[in-house]
Amino acid sequence: MVAGGLVTEERPELIGVPGRPSPLVRPRSDSAVVLALEASVDSLAAALVGFGGDVHASVRVERPRAHLAADEIVADLAELAAPLLARVSGSMSLIGVGVAVVAIVRRTDGLVRLAPNLGWHEVPLARMLTGALDVSVPLTVANDADLGVLAEHRRGAARDVDDAVYIAGEVGVGGGVLVDGRPLRGADGYAGEIGHIPVNPDGRPCRCGSYGCWETEVGERALLSASGRPADGGPDEVGRLLQDAESGDERALAALRQVGEWLGVGIAAIVNVFNPRVVILGSLFDRIYPYVITSVEDRLAARGLAASREHVRVVPAALGGESVLLGAAEQAFEPFLEDPAAWLAPRVGEVHLASA
């Protein structure tokens, strides 16, 4: 059983992901698979993914928002992964593990610097997971939004463009940015923290220690508060808000308009700074998209530079709630894509031919 206070509502059905194999390179067999893991605010997930994005098996379990120690989450992820890893046999070969986490992550060593939603600070997640999973393949840890934009670029809403921004948000708001076809990382891997653009000098305190950050105006807490609901109500409360909005409740609609307007202000900042072709709304923003898109486009028109917003589209995530998990899989395939021959050649013992 999954430990640590999790609701063990396993949904191990295949995720029906629309997709086509990457045009870059094809393996000589269908044997290369990766393990993708995701630790988000409300759930933990694992998937066994083949080259080209084929999901062989996946599982997602809800989790409470209580802060859990990192070793508990690591144990839970390892337990979720175990039955998937057991499927790797015969002609299949596990070539990597990709991990997505709602956190500021140092890319070089997978150290979680700060994860306000998880209550983590300076957690060596890559090292802990490598130990818990007991696998000998490379394991990489990355910020959830950074992986979301990767998946949407490979086979989602940013498939045909090289400049895109993926906005992930529940309680916190993060960004994954694609610049000229390459992920924006920054000097240490922390780039893309668009949720912490200061947009309101009279704004509320932010969990980062600052105040008036964009996420304090557009995150789940802001949306629920604006509608007179408990700020900590979580996704179920958001569901009830959307039901009320659907049936014409004026307070619910006003709250969605207000968040939509702030969403548009931040997207104007993003458009002015990055001049992207597409801005992709993930997670919370994917859910509320139909109710906010008019306000977003109105504010973007008022606050964005004419040239920069000329060709931009604001769209919901094409991969829905699975962008981030699928991005973790894409990330795990990176060494393979850089040098497929080394990975597909017969390997003897620990010798392998990867150049890096």
Add this chain to the structure above:
Amino acid sequence: MVAGGLVTEERPELIGVPGRPSPLVRPRSDSAVVLALEASVDSLAAALVGFGGDVHASVRVERPRAHLAADEIVADLAELAAPLLARVSGSMSLIGVGVAVVAIVRRTDGLVRLAPNLGWHEVPLARMLTGALDVSVPLTVANDADLGVLAEHRRGAARDVDDAVYIAGEVGVGGGVLVDGRPLRGADGYAGEIGHIPVNPDGRPCRCGSYGCWETEVGERALLSASGRPADGGPDEVGRLLQDAESGDERALAALRQVGEWLGVGIAAIVNVFNPRVVILGSLFDRIYPYVITSVEDRLAARGLAASREHVRVVPAALGGESVLLGAAEQAFEPFLEDPAAWLAPRVGEVHLASA
């Protein structure tokens, strides 16, 4: 004489630029030179620059801030360039022209989309200058801040880093961003418009059509207004403000503190979004640097994410007022750097061997 109402205060002395030749490639002779041109708010400039950043000759003339038609500026730039081009003879070979302009520029064809400071909208500057200069080498037009960061990266304050942001500002505020060693362009070349990040919902109208943009809080007009001076006083009035501050005038110091605090708020946004190693303050911000750096660092500490600001430095431009002009020269050398052999081979008539 330079036409169009210019003050013809020519200062054709050599700019003493500290620098070393680029380590990337060396020409087989010192013969390759480029023409660099700059149209800024308060001056026009031209320079003949050799490979490695050696400035053979340069000229900068002040200009009034009155809006001049694009063909007047083009004629003025051509007149400034003529004596420099006349020096290209014998073993020297002109291989390109780089043009910097305070504008949002479409990179593909050098179309100025918007230049509020010049009063231009949809001006085909590259085409006009190519005609006026009567040269047959490639001519590229780019945003001033984009070129500033390029020069500072090659031989200035960002020489040893791959993630940097250069902030240019007089009346308007622009940004040049280096991401993983490469310039941030965006889908159309408009990226980096950090001056138009909305930071104040109760802010002043901005010349871009929006309001509360960062440049309305930190630009020259904001600084002069805050000190009770005429907002349109220009750089001379800024000079008087700085003199007053130097002699301890409290109102001048308070205005600098206020602008420094807003500068820090915007730099926090930049640090959170880009996670750069260095933020370089150019033009106006270079001038006021000693008076604002304490406020900037205070606000950056309060509003920036701890991980992202851990290793960042906020420094004045190492190339002073010449970053942008020297960046235009660097830009003009780009085709040469990509394929030096093609450029250095003996050329017959119009045949040349450049691959692109």
